[in-house]
Amino acid sequence: MYSSVMTSFAAAAFLLAVACAKLDKPVIKPPFPNGGLGSLGPDLMSSLPIAAHTTSDWDPDHLPRDCKRLAQSAGFSPLDVDAFSIRFDDCKPQPWVFCRHQDSPLSKKEITELFARLPVRMRQYIRHIIALPGQRSAGSAGDNIQMNGDCEITVFIHETGHSLDSHAFDPKYGVPFSNGRAWMDAYGKDTAVTDDYGQTSQQENFAQEMVVSVYDKNVKGGIGKIQPNARAIYNAYTTLEKYIGDIIIPGGECTHRLENSPAVPKADSARTRIVAKSEPVGEGLMRIESIPVGPITPVRY
Numbered sequence: 001m002y003s004s005v006m007t008s009f010a011a012a013a014f015l016l017a018v019a020c021a022k023l024d025k026p027v028i029k030p031p032f033p034n035g036g037l038g039s040l041g042p043d044l045m046s047s048l049p050i051a052a053h054t055t056s057d058w059d060p061d062h063l064p065r066d067c068k069r070l071a072q073s074a075g076f077s078p079l080d081v082d083a084f085s086i087r088f089d090d091c092k093p094q095p096w097v098f099c100r101h102q103d104s105p106l107s108k109k110e111i112t113e114l115f116a117r118l119p120v121r122m123r124q125y126i127r128h129i130i131a132l133p134g135q136r137s138a139g140s141a142g143d144n145i146q147m148n149g150d151c152e153i154t155v156f157i158h159e160t161g162h163s164l165d166s167h168a169f170d171p172k173y174g175v176p177f178s179n180g181r182a183w184m185d186a187y188g189k190d191t192a193v194t195d196d197y198g199q200t201s202q203q204e205n206f207a208q209e210m211v212v213s214v215y216d217k218n219v220k221g222g223i224g225k226i227q228p229n230a231r232a233i234y235n236a237y238t239t240l241e242k243y244i245g246d247i248i249i250p251g252g253e254c255t256h257r258l259e260n261s262p263a264v265p266k267a268d269s270a271r272t273r274i275v276a277k278s279e280p281v282g283e284g285l286m287r288i289e290s291i292p293v294g295p296i297t298p299v300r301y
Contacts, residue, residue, distance in 0.1 A: 145160070178203050190232060
């Protein structure tokens with residue numbers, strides 16, 4: 001028993017080390033147009049419908065706790081950030097709460113409609129999104145996404161992909177999925193990765209392949225329409241599609257949600273030192289255990 005357990009731990013540790021290391025496969029040739037997956041954006045925008053929704057502004061003195069922390073960590077004053085709720089017709093029991101800095105190039109409408117294009121079974125794994133000024137870059141932690149600058153649809157899909165990696169697959173295939181044998185075997189059969197960003201680690205490779213898979217399943221003609229050498233990454237994106245199923249296809253309703261972080265005052269005061277309780281998930285929804293919250297180091301796109 002001891003030997004078999006130790007062997008399992010050793011195997012898991014090996015897979016984790018491999019998943020976090022820089023990948024040894026070259027970037028696909030020919031490269032995607034303009035050298036990255038942003039070229040998939042226009043077709044995704046015309047193929048993914050905007051889910052019906054309504055928005056409402058929060059009061060001007062409060063933010064979700066996670067938004068406040070992210071704004072401060074990025075060097076911005078929470079006083080310059082506003083929160084708003086989005087309630088989707090396909091997930092009525094619980095709204096999302098997003099935050100936007102007053103100088104973000106993304107308007108509230110743009111943030112909402114970009115997120116609304118993601119299929120609901122993808123959306124349900126995200127807690128908050130905060131939009132901040134700066135050069136185009138993004139990062140995620142604790143199932144929160146920080147968008148800097150004028151991020152577009154492929155960035156939304158990529159960052160959401162990190163949460164799907166940890167939550168959307170049967171745990172027997174690995175948590176995150178990108179650490180598991182099914183994913184590593186698929187990677188081993190391919191001859192290339194999507195781009196330079198996909199080379200940095202298996203987690204980033206997975207998130208880039210998430211963009212490819214969403215395109216492949218929702219744009220007429222699939223990924224071969226834009227990448228003539230799609231066979232070079234075929235095993236990765238088709239393995240992702242096989243195991244994730246209809247989560248990346250529009251339709252249905254939400255079944256799971258994360259708790260919204262509690263409302264806290266924007267201004268620092270004695271009240272902000274009180275431990276506030278997170279809001280429970282909506283009635284009839286299964287609560288998702290969040291990825292641990294940590295600092296976000298945005299990556300440029």
